[in-house]
Amino acid sequence: METRTVSVRNGMFQTPVLEGGTGSPLLFLHGTHGLQRDRFLNLLSDRFHVIAPTHPGFGEATGSQHLLDLWDLLYYYLDFLDQEGLRGLPVVAHSLGAMVALELAALQPERFTRLALIAPLGLWNPEHPVADIFALTPSELAALMYCDASSEAAQAAARVPQEPDAFVQYMLERAKAMSTSAKYLFPIPNRGLSKRLHRVQAPTLLVWGECDRIVPPAYAEDFRRYLPHAEVAVLPRAGYLPQDEQPETLAETVLAFLTR
Numbered sequence: 001m002e003t004r005t006v007s008v009r010n011g012m013f014q015t016p017v018l019e020g021g022t023g024s025p026l027l028f029l030h031g032t033h034g035l036q037r038d039r040f041l042n043l044l045s046d047r048f049h050v051i052a053p054t055h056p057g058f059g060e061a062t063g064s065q066h067l068l069d070l071w072d073l074l075y076y077y078l079d080f081l082d083q084e085g086l087r088g089l090p091v092v093a094h095s096l097g098a099m100v101a102l103e104l105a106a107l108q109p110e111r112f113t114r115l116a117l118i119a120p121l122g123l124w125n126p127e128h129p130v131a132d133i134f135a136l137t138p139s140e141l142a143a144l145m146y147c148d149a150s151s152e153a154a155q156a157a158a159r160v161p162q163e164p165d166a167f168v169q170y171m172l173e174r175a176k177a178m179s180t181s182a183k184y185l186f187p188i189p190n191r192g193l194s195k196r197l198h199r200v201q202a203p204t205l206l207v208w209g210e211c212d213r214i215v216p217p218a219y220a221e222d223f224r225r226y227l228p229h230a231e232v233a234v235l236p237r238a239g240y241l242p243q244d245e246q247p248e249t250l251a252e253t254v255l256a257f258l259t260r
Contacts, residue, residue, distance in 0.1 A: 001037065001045060006053070008080050013063030015080060018052040021045025025089045026258070027081075027112075028052040029097030031119075032133060032181045033145075033241070034059055040243035043251035044092065047259065053080060055097070057180030059173075070184045070191050074103050081111070090114040090258050094243065095121050095215065096181060099193065106196040115204040116254045119215040119240055120223060121185060122193035128218040130189055134178055147211040147239040197226035204230040205257040207250065209238030233257075 001020030008015055018035060026048035028041065035054045044050050056076065057064030067073050077100060081087065091112045093101040098120030105112050121130065131144055142158035143149040161167045184191070204227050208217040220232045233253050238246045 001041065001050065006080065006084065008063070008076065008083060012066055013056055013076065013080075014061065015056070015063075016054045016060050018054075019050065021047070021049045023048045025049045025051055025086060027086055027089060027091040027093075027101075029091065029093035029101055030055065030058070031093075031095030031097050032177065032185070033095075034177055036243075038243055039247040040251055043247060044255070047255055048090075051084070051086065055100075055180065057183075058177050064180050064183075067183065070103070073100065073184060074107065077104060078107070087111055088113055090116070092116045092118075092254055092258075093120070094118040095240070096184060098122075099184070099189065102193060102197065102200060105202055106193075106199040109199055109201040112202045114258055115200070115202050116207065116257055117204065117223075118207045118242060118250070119209070119212055120206065120219075121189040121215060122191070123219055123222050123226075124188050124190035125216075125218060125222055128216040130216075130219075131214045133214065134182060134186060138174070144213040145240045147209060147237055147245055151245070153241075153244050194226055197223070198228065200227055201229065203257075205254065206230055206232045207242065207253060208232070208234050209240060209242045209245070210234050210236050211238070212240045214240040231257075 001018050003016050003018050006015045006017050028050055041050055054061040091101045098117035099122035101115055138160055139158040142154050146154035161170050206220050206223050208220050224230045235242050235246050235249055242250045
């Protein structure tokens with residue numbers, strides 16, 4: 001997969017887009033941990049032409065200062081999608097990206113043909129509160145994100161660079177991602193999405209890791225109550241990041257739904 005940069009609104013936003021694969025187009029919207037070049041995206045690109053933009057304020061994407069709230073982000077994405085000619089295609093999305101995908105599908109029900117959503121944010125259940133990711137240290141967050149906190153992936157996520165320049169860069173990137181996410185998720189990830197979900201017409205797959213300690217699996221049923229065409233898949237031995245822990249199983253589940 002290759003990266004190109006898309007200029008949106010006459011340069012107001014510079015958006016890196018990870019892209020590759022053959023077949024019909026598929027949009028991927030990343031979550032709070034940013035866009036990763038991972039095996040899951042590579043597996044999707046075996047069947048689809050994957051288009052994965054970086055949200056403004058994450059990584060090298062610019063323009064987040066022009067986005068004050070969720071509605072600004074949604075209209076930015078409508079501009080991006082229109083500019084790229086992306087309409088009538090499936091979307092795969094994770095956490096924050098899945099919340100954005102649902103909002104876009106409520107705004108323009110014809111935009112997406114199918115939605116495969118991994119641990120979407122956007123609802124609030126006081127009996128099963130979403131973890132406060134903004135109050136956690138990197139090691140605490142890593143321990144919650146993975147089903148097996150002792151796994152190599154979890155340990156790598158918890159590891160903070162010790163070399164001074166790398167440490168500064170790591171902390172700057174983390175602060176930028178957290179401050180951007182906070183615009184849309186703080187103090188709780190609820191911006192009234194439940195009042196709009198009835199407008200989503202595309203068949204929807206809700207995917208959860210069985211031991212997700214960030215967005216508890218109980219939210220799968222909460223979303224299904226509001227979505228008219230939704231089904232649920234729960235993946236064993238996976239937490240908040242099944243794309244890291246179970247990429248093959250996740251890809252098989254998602255691709256089976258998208259190509260049905």
